Amino acid sequence: MKLLKPNWVSHDDFPIFSVDIHPDGKRFATGGQACVNCVRWSAGGLLASGGDDKVIMIWRYHGSGGSASFGGKPSVESWRCVSTLRCHEGDVLDLAWAPHSPWLASASVDNSIIIWDASNFPNIIAILKGHTGLVKGVTWDPVGKYLASQSDDKSLKVWSTTDWSETTSISDPFVECGGTTHVLRLSWSPDGQYLVSAHAMNGGGPTAQIIERGNWTYDKDFVGHRKAVTCVRFNSNIFQKKQGGSSKAREYCCLAIGSRDRALSVWLTSLKRPLMVINELFTHSVLDASWSPCGLRLAACSWDGTVAFMEFTQQELGRPLNPEEQSLVHGGFTVMEAPVLLNMKPPAPTTQSQPAQPVSNGFSPSVSSSPSPIKAPINKQIEMRTSDGRRRITPMFIPPPPDTVNSSESTDTTAAIKNTPTFSSTSQTKSSIVIEKRDDVVAPNVTTTTNMATPSTSAPGLTLKRRDPTTARPNHHHHHHHHHSRKPRLVNDKQGSIVFPALKPVGSLSHQAAHYAVTVTNNQNLAHLQVFRGTDSEPTWNLHLGYSAVALAASAAVIAVGLEDGSIHTFDPTKGSRPAPPLAPPAPLAKLHAVGNAVMVISCCGAVRVWEIGSTSKLIVSTSASHLAAFGGASTLVGSRTPRGPLSSLQEALNRTAGGIMPSPRPPHNGSSIVSYLEQQLLASKALGSQQEYIHWFMALISFLLTQDGLEKRLRIMLDDLMGPSHSTAAKSTWDPMILGIRKHKLLADALGVIGGHLRWQRLYLEYSEQLASLKS
Structure with missing residues (x-):
């Protein structure tokens, strides 16, 4: 050192x-x-x-x-x-x-x-x-x-x-403490398992208390300092080293502790004694400490107006693990508290049996993976006669065999594929395509608008694309300056195709990443991208893109811009070059995010794609999040899934009557407004005495609250009302066990069935399911 x-x-x-x-x-x-x-x-x-x-x-x-x-x-x-x-x-x-x-x-x-x-x-x-x-x-x-x-x-x-x-x-470890320190800087270990406090007392002596995560027990501490501990700082790295003659390397954390006794100590969680103690390092209290990102340098400051620096070797502290090694060590610590929840998965989103309509922007709604059998290839084509007597056969899309599905699909998708018959390209040597003749006469060289069925596959990434006639490539004699007149293409808005609202162009977008700032300004259907280094007033580089931008994401390694036509363009932040061709998600954008050299895209159909951007783009994750948004917005809460009743009939009649007088209500677009909308529908159903509609909107509200952060208290209020009072207060309570003729405990059991499908709420599920079971017994 x-x-x-x-x-x-x-x-x-x-x-x-x-x-x-x-x-x-x-x-x-x-x-x-x-x-x-x-x-x-x-x-x-x-x-x-x-x-x-x-x-x-x-x-x-x-x-x-x-x-x-x-x-x-x-x-x-x-x-x-x-x-x-x-x-x-x-x-x-x-x-x-x-x-x-x-x-x-x-x-x-x-x-x-x-x-x-x-x-x-x-x-x-x-x-x-x-x-x-x-x-x-x-x-x-x-x-x-x-x-x-x-x-x-x-x-x-x-x-x-x-x-x-x-x-x-x-509070127990701090009862004997006095307010003698200027600061009480506590710290959390980099693996998240331990929280170490500043000034605590044990047996009349000053300590730094160790608090275990989860159960928050505090039966261990760091002892040795003669006066109050003022600051604790964990090294952000996890270290590895062979110790005590062991042949296997051990992982551990490192921390520094400063005290009013003018001493600084360095501890390893694998040792019972401090690795190093420097007494009288300063002439007054130690007030703060900081580790370098490499993990081998330590800085400390004092009330005496001086700063000390220490440099360690890997032989002393150990070898710092890189992020991938840390994930291998601590990434598997998540334990299911109730294995029964593994059988309670949210229902897979269902698709309509009717043929999907071709859409004008080349996007076809992504079909979520489900356990349903994979359909055999389409074996029928359509033959027509043009007005000049020529035959015309409509081209048919033949989907690839199911064994080409990306291996990065979820476990459920993989299981569904294994349980379905596969079709080998070598199983048949002769074509089985049947040609259907029609007597219709069509004009030659004119594209028909007959609805074509999109083949259903178990891979959400396999979609049928068609060029919109209105956005077809212009003739070669068109001038380049006319390209801005192209209109953005729209997504099919049929029921079941949109899960998340698609992003719309705004005036400007900005993002701060690393040491540069990115701005995108939309003007005349063009997007002007500018990248600024530090606080420079002039951009490091800039360029124009052919459509308005709807989303912007940036990290230290990549800039991603989503355009109104649905494409994602990636750029190198320092050079402004394109590391990969434009990305093509299966539907218009709902969310765009960048971390490191990875770009995540959530489409409005619920498809989730993650690309790794290098010398080219590599799809590393392909899954669906549509089940998380089964009740994610107002647009998915109305339509054929809403039961018919007094409320829906009244609202439809009101909308028709006031259509020429009042403007159309704007659908809620953020979390708080959606909750307000759902609660309004719930109360209206109760006031009208509509049982089926009340159940529908109640489950919709529960499902939406499960997908939001910061609304657990509101969720508990709803569940507590269904649970009712405990045995000790039941006699004095005015709680009604029924609502609109429905038993509240039955409604609570249905709600717990939805909650059980979300692993992040497993503790809430166990808490209320156990209470409900004890009340029934």
Whole structure:
């Protein structure tokens, strides 16, 4: 190990309250001069600072060099404040960026925690109130499911990011603690299994308490420091090393602990004693610590105004695992709590038996995989006679054999294919195609508009495409400047074909990724794509695309733009070149996302495709999400699936009567408006006494709430009303076990059948199913 205390890192002898190493490992930030209490880097290179002025400032790199303050030295780099966040009523003591979400958490002496929307500063996601003392530390679960905070009120609280409710509050290890520390910076292990607190007490001595995830037990701790622990910081890497003469390498985590006793200790979770302890490293309390991305460098700062750096070797800490190795180690830790839920899968989406209509944009609705048998190839063609007596045979599409289905399909799809007969191309040597003669006379060289059946296959990616006559290639004598007059093509809007609403063009789109910003501006049916490096005012490169853009996604490795014609165009962020030909999803876009060199597309028909973008595009995931949106929007909640009753008849009559007076109601398009719409339909059904419609809208509301985040409390209210009171309060309750002649417990059992098909809600299912079983017994 090497130790360095650079004398050129100084805040004019003022305390340095915080230190953080940049994600690229090439620079670090310190805070403390004047009123700054905390500095934290985001994964995208933004710097957040919070201080005694109750304000959080977001900084962005603005180029090399810069002006100097009066009497000071010139700056090497220029950083500009891009946003100022004001809502706290007291000093801001700690900050934390969410690992996988655009959130920033801030802790303050006003006893609150604020979750900021980093994608749209200064919007606030939530304000968490529950502490009764100064909140001095905050940290995110690396999975993104929880947020933990520690306060002077002698408690540590864990919050759920699903609905921002308090998951648990732990106070026993902190009862004997006093408010003697400036900060209480706790930390979560990179595997998410352990949360380590700052100042705790055990047997009258200071410790750092270890809290296990899930059951939140706290029977272990790190001991040895003589005074209160002020900060804990886990290394973001998981390490591997052979220990104790073992032939097999072991995986473990590493963390640093700082204390008011001026000492810094480094621990490995595979050892019972610290790997290293440096006593009297500073002349005052240790206040913060930070690990470099490589995992072998550690920085720490102190109240005495100095910073220390330590560099370790792999022989000392071990070999850091790469992300793929970490996934192999911890990716299989998910355990089914109730194996019976494996048999409770959501019903597969059904397709209509009538032939699908050809659509004008070349897209055919994707047919979801289902256990139904695969249809044999079509063996009939149509023969017609033109007006000049010539024969004309309509071409027929012959689907490929089922063994060409992509191997990346889901388990259900694979099982369905195995259970169905396969058709080999060598089983027949003679054609079995039958020609059907028609007496119709058609004009020669004119495309007929007869409906053609789209062959049904078990692979959602196999679709029949046709060029729209209105968008056919113009004659060679047309001039190039007429290309902007092409009209965007539309998707078939028949029942059962649209699961998610298709994206529509907007004026402009923007996205921030890594060190560059991407903007797309739509003008005259063209999309103008511009890429800016850092804070440059001039674009690094730009180009025009032939249709309006409806979606934009970007990562450090790829930029993806979805156009109104349904195609996806990918670009290299640095060069502006196209690494692969345009991608062709099976239907218009509903969602576009990019991570690393992967691009995910969700089509409005529910098909999910993930392409790996390299020297070419490689389809790595092909599945369907239509079952998740069985009740995902208002457009799928009306139509043939809605039972006929007083409510539907009344609404139809009202729409016909008021058609010329009132504008058509706009269908709900976001989560809150859809919930409001469903609740309105539910209450109207109850008021009209329509039993079947009430059941329909109730199940629709339950199904939609299961697909949303942050609505668990609303879901529990509905289930609690169906469950009724417990035995102890049943005699005094006014709860009615019936509604519109339906037993509420029967309705609850039906709702649990839907909940059981969603594994993410398995605990909710077990909780209410056990209560219902005990009430019945």
